[in-house]
Amino acid sequence: MSLESIRYERGKLQILDQLLLPLQTRYVKVQGVEDGWKVINKMQVRGAPAIAIVGCLSLAIELLKEDCSDKKIMRQEIEGKLNYLVSARPTAVNIKLAADDLINLANSLSADEDVTANDFKERFIISIEKMLIKDIEDNKAIGKFGCEAILNSLEVDSHVRVLTHCNTGSLATAGYGTALGVIRSLHAAKRLEHVYCTETRPYNQGARLTAYELVHEKIPATLIVDSMVSALMHARNITAVVVGADRVAANGDTANKIGTYQIAIVAKHHNVPFYVAAPLTSIDMALRSGDSIKIEERPDREMTHIGEHRIAAPGINCWNPSFDVTPASLITGIITEKGVFAPNKLYEEVPK
Numbered sequence: 001m002s003l004e005s006i007r008y009e010r011g012k013l014q015i016l017d018q019l020l021l022p023l024q025t026r027y028v029k030v031q032g033v034e035d036g037w038k039v040i041n042k043m044q045v046r047g048a049p050a051i052a053i054v055g056c057l058s059l060a061i062e063l064l065k066e067d068c069s070d071k072k073i074m075r076q077e078i079e080g081k082l083n084y085l086v087s088a089r090p091t092a093v094n095i096k097l098a099a100d101d102l103i104n105l106a107n108s109l110s111a112d113e114d115v116t117a118n119d120f121k122e123r124f125i126i127s128i129e130k131m132l133i134k135d136i137e138d139n140k141a142i143g144k145f146g147c148e149a150i151l152n153s154l155e156v157d158s159h160v161r162v163l164t165h166c167n168t169g170s171l172a173t174a175g176y177g178t179a180l181g182v183i184r185s186l187h188a189a190k191r192l193e194h195v196y197c198t199e200t201r202p203y204n205q206g207a208r209l210t211a212y213e214l215v216h217e218k219i220p221a222t223l224i225v226d227s228m229v230s231a232l233m234h235a236r237n238i239t240a241v242v243v244g245a246d247r248v249a250a251n252g253d254t255a256n257k258i259g260t261y262q263i264a265i266v267a268k269h270h271n272v273p274f275y276v277a278a279p280l281t282s283i284d285m286a287l288r289s290g291d292s293i294k295i296e297e298r299p300d301r302e303m304t305h306i307g308e309h310r311i312a313a314p315g316i317n318c319w320n321p322s323f324d325v326t327p328a329s330l331i332t333g334i335i336t337e338k339g340v341f342a343p344n345k346l347y348e349e350v351p352k
Protein backbone atom coordinates (compact mmCIF):
# COMPACT_ATOMS: atom_id res chain seq x y z
CA MET A 1 0.00 0.00 0.00
CA SER A 2 1.32 3.45 -0.83
CA LEU A 3 1.97 6.01 1.91
CA GLU A 4 -0.90 8.19 3.05
CA SER A 5 0.07 11.79 3.77
CA ILE A 6 -3.51 13.03 4.21
CA ARG A 7 -6.21 11.15 6.14
CA TYR A 8 -9.64 12.64 5.71
CA GLU A 9 -13.23 11.74 6.41
CA ARG A 10 -16.05 14.26 6.85
CA GLY A 11 -15.20 16.32 9.98
CA LYS A 12 -11.79 14.68 10.58
CA LEU A 13 -8.43 15.61 9.06
CA GLN A 14 -5.01 14.26 9.95
CA ILE A 15 -1.68 14.72 8.23
CA LEU A 16 1.42 12.58 8.44
CA ASP A 17 4.04 14.75 10.18
CA GLN A 18 6.77 14.93 7.54
CA LEU A 19 9.20 16.60 9.95
CA LEU A 20 9.46 13.30 11.81
CA LEU A 21 9.91 11.03 8.79
CA PRO A 22 11.53 8.65 8.09
CA LEU A 23 12.20 7.71 11.70
CA GLN A 24 8.76 8.23 13.23
CA THR A 25 5.26 7.85 11.81
CA ARG A 26 2.92 10.22 13.59
CA TYR A 27 -0.31 11.79 12.39
CA VAL A 28 -1.24 15.31 13.51
CA LYS A 29 -4.86 16.43 13.85
CA VAL A 30 -5.91 19.50 11.86
CA GLN A 31 -8.96 21.01 13.52
CA GLY A 32 -9.41 24.14 11.47
CA VAL A 33 -7.79 26.90 9.45
CA GLU A 34 -5.31 27.96 12.15
CA ASP A 35 -3.96 24.39 12.39
CA GLY A 36 -3.98 24.16 8.58
CA TRP A 37 -1.84 27.31 8.27
CA LYS A 38 0.61 26.04 10.91
CA VAL A 39 1.17 22.54 9.48
CA ILE A 40 1.78 24.06 6.03
CA ASN A 41 4.05 26.86 7.26
CA LYS A 42 6.12 24.51 9.46
CA MET A 43 6.32 22.03 6.55
CA GLN A 44 4.76 19.17 8.51
CA VAL A 45 2.91 18.79 5.23
CA ARG A 46 4.61 20.02 2.04
CA GLY A 47 4.61 19.61 -1.73
CA ALA A 48 2.53 21.96 -3.88
CA PRO A 49 -0.57 19.73 -4.39
CA ALA A 50 -0.65 18.51 -0.75
CA ILE A 51 -0.36 22.10 0.53
CA ALA A 52 -3.44 23.11 -1.51
CA ILE A 53 -5.49 20.08 -0.48
CA VAL A 54 -4.68 20.27 3.23
CA GLY A 55 -5.24 24.05 3.30
CA CYS A 56 -8.69 23.73 1.69
CA LEU A 57 -9.65 20.67 3.77
CA SER A 58 -8.77 22.60 6.95
CA LEU A 59 -11.36 25.16 5.85
CA ALA A 60 -13.91 22.38 5.23
CA ILE A 61 -13.31 21.09 8.78
CA GLU A 62 -13.84 24.55 10.23
CA LEU A 63 -16.97 25.29 8.18
CA LEU A 64 -18.62 22.03 9.20
CA LYS A 65 -18.37 23.03 12.88
CA GLU A 66 -19.73 26.53 12.32
CA ASP A 67 -23.38 27.33 12.71
CA CYS A 68 -24.03 30.23 10.38
CA SER A 69 -27.32 31.02 8.71
CA ASP A 70 -26.15 34.12 6.85
CA LYS A 71 -24.67 33.30 3.44
CA LYS A 72 -23.07 36.73 3.03
CA ILE A 73 -21.18 36.41 6.31
CA MET A 74 -20.12 32.88 5.34
CA ARG A 75 -18.87 34.11 1.96
CA GLN A 76 -16.88 36.89 3.55
CA GLU A 77 -15.31 34.60 6.16
CA ILE A 78 -14.42 32.03 3.52
CA GLU A 79 -12.56 34.62 1.44
CA GLY A 80 -10.60 35.90 4.46
CA LYS A 81 -9.67 32.39 5.60
CA LEU A 82 -8.57 31.28 2.13
CA ASN A 83 -6.38 34.34 1.71
CA TYR A 84 -4.84 33.59 5.10
CA LEU A 85 -4.12 29.97 4.10
CA VAL A 86 -2.49 31.10 0.83
CA SER A 87 -0.06 33.23 2.89
CA ALA A 88 1.37 30.16 4.67
CA ARG A 89 3.81 29.45 1.81
CA PRO A 90 4.13 31.80 -1.15
CA THR A 91 5.81 29.96 -4.06
CA ALA A 92 3.51 27.00 -4.84
CA VAL A 93 0.58 28.29 -6.90
CA ASN A 94 -1.82 25.35 -6.40
CA ILE A 95 -3.30 26.70 -3.16
CA LYS A 96 -3.76 30.17 -4.69
CA LEU A 97 -5.59 28.78 -7.74
CA ALA A 98 -7.73 26.51 -5.54
CA ALA A 99 -8.57 29.50 -3.31
CA ASP A 100 -9.56 31.61 -6.35
CA ASP A 101 -11.88 28.83 -7.59
CA LEU A 102 -13.44 28.41 -4.15
CA ILE A 103 -13.97 32.16 -3.73
CA ASN A 104 -15.76 32.20 -7.12
CA LEU A 105 -17.90 29.27 -5.98
CA ALA A 106 -18.73 31.04 -2.69
CA ASN A 107 -19.67 34.19 -4.63
CA SER A 108 -22.07 32.34 -6.92
CA LEU A 109 -23.62 30.25 -4.10
CA SER A 110 -24.09 33.37 -2.03
CA ALA A 111 -25.74 35.25 -4.92
CA ASP A 112 -28.11 32.38 -5.83
CA GLU A 113 -31.42 32.95 -4.03
CA ASP A 114 -32.44 29.30 -4.41
CA VAL A 115 -29.44 28.16 -2.34
CA THR A 116 -29.97 28.03 1.43
CA ALA A 117 -27.13 28.56 3.94
CA ASN A 118 -27.07 24.80 4.56
CA ASP A 119 -26.92 24.01 0.83
CA PHE A 120 -24.13 26.57 0.48
CA LYS A 121 -22.10 24.86 3.19
CA GLU A 122 -22.74 21.35 1.87
CA ARG A 123 -21.91 22.18 -1.74
CA PHE A 124 -18.82 24.11 -0.73
CA ILE A 125 -17.48 21.25 1.42
CA ILE A 126 -18.20 18.66 -1.30
CA SER A 127 -16.29 20.74 -3.79
CA ILE A 128 -13.23 20.74 -1.49
CA GLU A 129 -13.53 17.00 -0.84
CA LYS A 130 -13.41 16.33 -4.60
CA MET A 131 -9.86 17.73 -4.70
CA LEU A 132 -8.53 14.56 -3.05
CA ILE A 133 -9.94 12.24 -5.70
CA LYS A 134 -9.10 14.52 -8.62
CA ASP A 135 -5.46 14.87 -7.56
CA ILE A 136 -4.92 11.10 -7.56
CA GLU A 137 -6.62 10.72 -10.97
CA ASP A 138 -4.49 13.55 -12.39
CA ASN A 139 -1.30 12.02 -11.00
CA LYS A 140 -2.07 8.66 -12.58
CA ALA A 141 -2.59 10.38 -15.94
CA ILE A 142 0.70 12.29 -15.49
CA GLY A 143 2.40 8.97 -14.72
CA LYS A 144 1.06 7.39 -17.90
CA PHE A 145 1.92 10.33 -20.20
CA GLY A 146 5.39 10.69 -18.67
CA CYS A 147 6.15 6.99 -18.97
CA GLU A 148 5.09 7.01 -22.66
CA ALA A 149 7.11 10.16 -23.44
CA ILE A 150 10.29 8.75 -21.93
CA LEU A 151 9.90 5.34 -23.55
CA ASN A 152 8.98 6.83 -26.96
CA SER A 153 12.14 8.94 -26.93
CA LEU A 154 14.40 5.88 -26.69
CA GLU A 155 16.30 4.89 -29.81
CA VAL A 156 16.31 1.23 -28.79
CA ASP A 157 13.85 -0.58 -26.54
CA SER A 158 15.77 -0.60 -23.30
CA HIS A 159 15.37 -0.09 -19.60
CA VAL A 160 15.71 3.43 -18.25
CA ARG A 161 17.69 5.16 -15.54
CA VAL A 162 16.01 8.23 -14.14
CA LEU A 163 17.14 11.02 -11.81
CA THR A 164 14.71 12.95 -9.62
CA HIS A 165 15.01 15.79 -7.11
CA CYS A 166 13.09 16.71 -3.95
CA ASN A 167 9.94 14.73 -3.09
CA THR A 168 7.01 14.55 -5.47
CA GLY A 169 5.41 11.29 -4.39
CA SER A 170 2.46 10.19 -2.27
CA LEU A 171 3.75 12.41 0.53
CA ALA A 172 3.63 15.57 -1.61
CA THR A 173 0.20 14.91 -3.13
CA ALA A 174 -3.07 13.16 -2.35
CA GLY A 175 -1.40 9.97 -3.61
CA TYR A 176 0.67 8.36 -6.41
CA GLY A 177 2.74 11.51 -7.02
CA THR A 178 3.76 13.59 -10.03
CA ALA A 179 7.43 13.07 -11.02
CA LEU A 180 7.46 10.08 -8.70
CA GLY A 181 4.22 8.98 -10.39
CA VAL A 182 6.10 8.86 -13.71
CA ILE A 183 8.79 6.76 -12.03
CA ARG A 184 6.10 4.52 -10.51
CA SER A 185 4.54 4.04 -13.97
CA LEU A 186 7.91 3.16 -15.53
CA HIS A 187 8.43 0.64 -12.76
CA ALA A 188 4.93 -0.83 -13.22
CA ALA A 189 5.66 -1.14 -16.97
CA LYS A 190 8.84 -3.08 -16.00
CA ARG A 191 10.99 -0.59 -17.87
CA LEU A 192 12.71 1.12 -14.95
CA GLU A 193 16.23 -0.12 -14.37
CA HIS A 194 17.07 2.33 -11.61
CA VAL A 195 16.12 5.65 -10.06
CA TYR A 196 18.57 8.05 -8.47
CA CYS A 197 17.27 10.57 -5.96
CA THR A 198 19.15 13.58 -4.70
CA GLU A 199 19.46 14.30 -1.01
CA THR A 200 17.90 17.77 -1.64
CA ARG A 201 19.65 19.98 0.88
CA PRO A 202 18.87 21.74 3.10
CA TYR A 203 15.53 20.20 4.10
CA ASN A 204 16.51 16.77 2.72
CA GLN A 205 13.18 15.87 1.12
CA GLY A 206 15.10 13.44 -1.12
CA ALA A 207 17.05 11.62 1.60
CA ARG A 208 14.21 11.57 4.11
CA LEU A 209 11.04 11.35 2.03
CA THR A 210 11.73 10.19 -1.54
CA ALA A 211 14.19 7.55 -0.36
CA TYR A 212 11.57 6.42 2.17
CA GLU A 213 8.87 6.15 -0.51
CA LEU A 214 11.17 4.30 -2.93
CA VAL A 215 12.21 1.78 -0.27
CA HIS A 216 8.56 1.38 0.76
CA GLU A 217 7.53 0.71 -2.87
CA LYS A 218 10.52 -1.59 -3.47
CA ILE A 219 11.62 0.48 -6.48
CA PRO A 220 15.35 -0.01 -7.24
CA ALA A 221 16.91 3.26 -6.11
CA THR A 222 20.11 4.96 -5.01
CA LEU A 223 20.54 8.14 -3.02
CA ILE A 224 23.11 10.71 -4.12
CA VAL A 225 24.28 13.99 -2.61
CA ASP A 226 23.19 17.09 -4.61
CA SER A 227 26.77 17.83 -5.69
CA MET A 228 27.11 14.40 -7.37
CA VAL A 229 24.69 15.10 -10.24
CA SER A 230 27.39 15.90 -12.85
CA ALA A 231 29.44 12.88 -11.83
CA LEU A 232 26.32 10.68 -12.00
CA MET A 233 25.46 11.87 -15.53
CA HIS A 234 29.03 11.30 -16.65
CA ALA A 235 29.26 7.82 -15.12
CA ARG A 236 25.82 6.23 -15.28
CA ASN A 237 24.21 7.07 -18.63
CA ILE A 238 21.03 8.66 -17.24
CA THR A 239 18.03 8.39 -19.62
CA ALA A 240 16.00 11.32 -18.26
CA VAL A 241 15.55 13.71 -15.35
CA VAL A 242 11.98 14.09 -13.99
CA VAL A 243 11.17 16.70 -11.36
CA GLY A 244 8.01 18.34 -10.02
CA ALA A 245 6.99 22.00 -9.96
CA ASP A 246 5.70 24.54 -7.49
CA ARG A 247 4.71 27.08 -10.13
CA VAL A 248 5.05 27.01 -13.91
CA ALA A 249 4.74 30.39 -15.67
CA ALA A 250 2.92 30.78 -19.01
CA ASN A 251 6.22 30.70 -20.90
CA GLY A 252 7.26 27.39 -19.28
CA ASP A 253 9.77 28.80 -16.75
CA THR A 254 9.42 26.55 -13.72
CA ALA A 255 9.91 27.19 -10.01
CA ASN A 256 10.81 24.03 -8.14
CA LYS A 257 12.91 23.00 -5.16
CA ILE A 258 16.25 24.77 -4.88
CA GLY A 259 18.85 22.87 -6.91
CA THR A 260 16.50 22.03 -9.79
CA TYR A 261 18.00 24.75 -11.99
CA GLN A 262 21.54 23.46 -11.67
CA ILE A 263 20.40 19.90 -12.46
CA ALA A 264 18.73 21.23 -15.65
CA ILE A 265 21.99 22.92 -16.68
CA VAL A 266 23.96 19.74 -16.08
CA ALA A 267 21.34 17.71 -18.00
CA LYS A 268 21.66 20.07 -21.00
CA HIS A 269 25.44 19.66 -20.96
CA HIS A 270 25.10 15.87 -20.98
CA ASN A 271 22.25 15.82 -23.51
CA VAL A 272 19.85 14.23 -21.01
CA PRO A 273 16.14 15.11 -21.48
CA PHE A 274 14.80 17.17 -18.57
CA TYR A 275 11.06 16.81 -17.81
CA VAL A 276 8.83 18.69 -15.39
CA ALA A 277 5.81 16.67 -14.19
CA ALA A 278 2.99 18.78 -12.75
CA PRO A 279 -0.80 18.99 -12.74
CA LEU A 280 -2.49 21.93 -14.48
CA THR A 281 -3.11 23.32 -10.98
CA SER A 282 0.64 24.11 -10.85
CA ILE A 283 0.51 26.25 -14.00
CA ASP A 284 0.09 29.97 -13.44
CA MET A 285 -1.03 31.37 -16.80
CA ALA A 286 -1.30 34.82 -15.20
CA LEU A 287 2.50 35.03 -14.98
CA ARG A 288 4.28 35.70 -18.25
CA SER A 289 7.65 34.44 -17.07
CA GLY A 290 9.41 32.98 -14.07
CA ASP A 291 10.98 36.36 -13.21
CA SER A 292 7.89 37.37 -11.26
CA ILE A 293 7.59 34.19 -9.19
CA LYS A 294 7.96 34.98 -5.50
CA ILE A 295 10.65 32.77 -4.02
CA GLU A 296 10.15 31.76 -0.40
CA GLU A 297 13.14 32.22 1.88
CA ARG A 298 13.25 29.83 4.83
CA PRO A 299 14.91 30.14 8.26
CA ASP A 300 18.73 29.82 8.52
CA ARG A 301 18.25 26.96 10.92
CA GLU A 302 17.33 24.60 8.08
CA MET A 303 20.89 25.06 6.83
CA THR A 304 22.81 25.37 10.08
CA HIS A 305 21.26 22.36 11.83
CA ILE A 306 20.26 18.81 11.13
CA GLY A 307 17.53 18.13 13.65
CA GLU A 308 18.87 19.46 16.94
CA HIS A 309 22.49 19.10 15.84
CA ARG A 310 24.35 22.20 14.66
CA ILE A 311 26.59 21.56 11.64
CA ALA A 312 27.49 25.12 10.51
CA ALA A 313 29.99 27.43 12.19
CA PRO A 314 28.16 29.65 14.71
CA GLY A 315 28.04 33.28 13.46
CA ILE A 316 28.08 32.50 9.71
CA ASN A 317 25.51 34.31 7.52
CA CYS A 318 23.11 32.13 5.54
CA TRP A 319 20.98 32.56 2.40
CA ASN A 320 18.20 29.99 2.16
CA PRO A 321 15.92 30.42 -0.87
CA SER A 322 13.67 27.37 -0.91
CA PHE A 323 13.11 27.32 -4.70
CA ASP A 324 14.79 28.33 -7.93
CA VAL A 325 13.46 28.98 -11.42
CA THR A 326 14.55 26.77 -14.30
CA PRO A 327 14.29 28.63 -17.62
CA ALA A 328 11.95 27.06 -20.18
CA SER A 329 14.86 26.70 -22.61
CA LEU A 330 16.32 23.94 -20.41
CA ILE A 331 13.07 21.96 -20.21
CA THR A 332 12.31 19.17 -22.71
CA GLY A 333 8.63 18.81 -21.84
CA ILE A 334 6.03 19.59 -19.23
CA ILE A 335 4.09 16.44 -18.35
CA THR A 336 0.51 17.16 -17.25
CA GLU A 337 -2.68 15.15 -16.88
CA LYS A 338 -3.68 16.40 -20.37
CA GLY A 339 -0.48 15.31 -22.10
CA VAL A 340 3.11 16.49 -22.55
CA PHE A 341 3.65 20.09 -23.73
CA ALA A 342 6.70 21.83 -25.12
CA PRO A 343 7.32 24.69 -22.64
CA ASN A 344 7.11 27.32 -25.38
CA LYS A 345 3.71 25.95 -26.51
CA LEU A 346 2.20 25.81 -23.03
CA TYR A 347 0.22 29.02 -23.27
CA GLU A 348 -1.42 28.27 -26.61
CA GLU A 349 -1.89 24.49 -26.24
CA VAL A 350 -2.93 23.84 -22.64
CA PRO A 351 -6.73 23.52 -22.41
CA LYS A 352 -8.09 26.65 -20.68
Ligand SMILES: CSC[C@@H](O)[C@@H](O)C(=O)COP(=O)(O)O
Binds near residue numbers: 165172177
Ligand atom coordinates in the same frame (compact mmCIF):
# COMPACT_ATOMS: atom_id res chain seq x y z
C1 LIG B 1 4.41 17.16 -6.34
S1 LIG B 1 5.35 18.17 -5.38
C2 LIG B 1 6.16 19.32 -6.47
C3 LIG B 1 6.95 20.31 -5.74
O1 LIG B 1 6.13 20.92 -4.78
C4 LIG B 1 8.19 19.70 -5.09
O2 LIG B 1 9.09 19.33 -6.07
C5 LIG B 1 8.80 20.72 -4.19
O3 LIG B 1 9.55 21.57 -4.61
C6 LIG B 1 8.35 20.68 -2.80
O4 LIG B 1 8.89 21.70 -2.01
P1 LIG B 1 8.56 21.75 -0.47
O5 LIG B 1 9.36 22.93 0.01
O6 LIG B 1 9.00 20.45 0.11
O7 LIG B 1 7.08 21.99 -0.34
